[in-house]
Amino acid sequence: MNPGAMDAAAPDAAPSSIEETADVLRRRVARQFGRSLHIRTLDTGSCAACEQEIRLLAAPHYDLHRLGFFFTPAPRHADLLLVTGPMLRAFASAARKTYEAMPSPKLVVATGACALGGVYQPDEFSYGSVAGQLPVDVWIPGCPPSPLALLQGLMVAVDRMAERAWHLTFLSGGAQ
Amino acid sequence: MPQWFVRGLRRGLVTTRYPARPDPLAALLPGPPSFRPDALTRQVADDLVQICPSRAFVRAGDELIFDAGACTACGRCRERAPEAVTLSGEFELAATDRAALVKRIPLRDE
Numbered sequence: 001m002n003p004g005a006m007d008a009a010a011p012d013a014a015p016s017s018i019e020e021t022a023d024v025l026r027r028r029v030a031r032q033f034g035r036s037l038h039i040r041t042l043d044t045g046s047c048a049a050c051e052q053e054i055r056l057l058a059a060p061h062y063d064l065h066r067l068g069f070f071f072t073p074a075p076r077h078a079d080l081l082l083v084t085g086p087m088l089r090a091f092a093s094a095a096r097k098t099y100e101a102m103p104s105p106k107l108v109v110a111t112g113a114c115a116l117g118g119v120y121q122p123d124e125f126s127y128g129s130v131a132g133q134l135p136v137d138v139w140i141p142g143c144p145p146s147p148l149a150l151l152q153g154l155m156v157a158v159d160r161m162a163e164r165a166w167h168l169t170f171l172s173g174g175a176q
Numbered sequence: 177m178p179q180w181f182v183r184g185l186r187r188g189l190v191t192t193r194y195p196a197r198p199d200p201l202a203a204l205l206p207g208p209p210s211f212r213p214d215a216l217t218r219q220v221a222d223d224l225v226q227i228c229p230s231r232a233f234v235r236a237g238d239e240l241i242f243d244a245g246a247c248t249a250c251g252r253c254r255e256r257a258p259e260a261v262t263l264s265g266e267f268e269l270a271a272t273d274r275a276a277l278v279k280r281i282p283l284r285d286e
Binding site: 060061062063066113116117118119131136137138139140141142143145146148149151152153155156157161163164165166168169170171172173 | 178180184190191192194195199202205207208209210211212213214215230231232242243244245246247248249250262264266267268269270271272273274276277279281
């Protein structure tokens with residue numbers, strides 16, 4: 001596709017409403033990542049349950065490749081950093097280097113309750129959360145998140161699925 | 177035996193249709209709880225704050241603050257108060273804002 005035509009379709013002028021902002025963002029993400037995205041996983045001290053679920057994404061039942069997502073071992077080839085674990089202090093500089101090694105534009109997805117700050121408190125061993133160490137774009141809760149939850153998170157990250165988190169109430173019994 | 181394996185043997189196709197269509201196996205996944213405010217008293221709420229191993233609950237006056245991002249779906253809250261806590265069945269929890277995962281649950285008036 002002619003990149004000039006896409007630039008004209010997604011002007012960088014300040015959008016005036018939320019809908020317009022969403023529209024501009026959607027076009028920008030589509031332009032930057034298209035229909036193919038490479039994922040680098042980063043374990044910052046997890047128990048490996050999240051890694052088990054991430055590995056299952058490539059299995060026949062989920063078949064991540066059908067959606068244009070691929071895993072890559074090299075941060076230089078990656079568009080998206082899938083981070084698990086509570087960010088051990090010993091690992092933080094390696095995590096930052098990995099992030100810096102990725103070419104822009106890039107996305108960071110924090111995966112699992114540890115990365116979201118739910119399991120460990122900040123202490124002398126870990127930061128207790130990925131927040132503050134890497135600029136997180138999407139948070140995927142779960143302990144571990146199921147492959148379906150990971151899939152939804154990845155689709156939300158590239159704006160191919162709508163985010164539902166704001167609309168969930170966790171109320172039942174006619175009070176919704 | 178995993179259900180998708182049996183389904184694959186039967187139909188010759190194991191790959192889920194999600195996200196184009198809902199996945200029937202999603203209902204079997206462990207997930208965060210859902211709350212019945214009419215059964216959630218302050219006493220129960222304080223018990224939940226005590227027993228939650230991942231500190232997903234904080235009580236603030238008449239509200240129970242539930243952090244779905246911290247929840248590990250262990251089920252201890254459902255065990256403690258089955259009348260007030262059920263399984264939400266939600267798995268599409270991804271959020272672009274961490275604050276979107278923190279929910280305020282109203283408590284029963286006493």
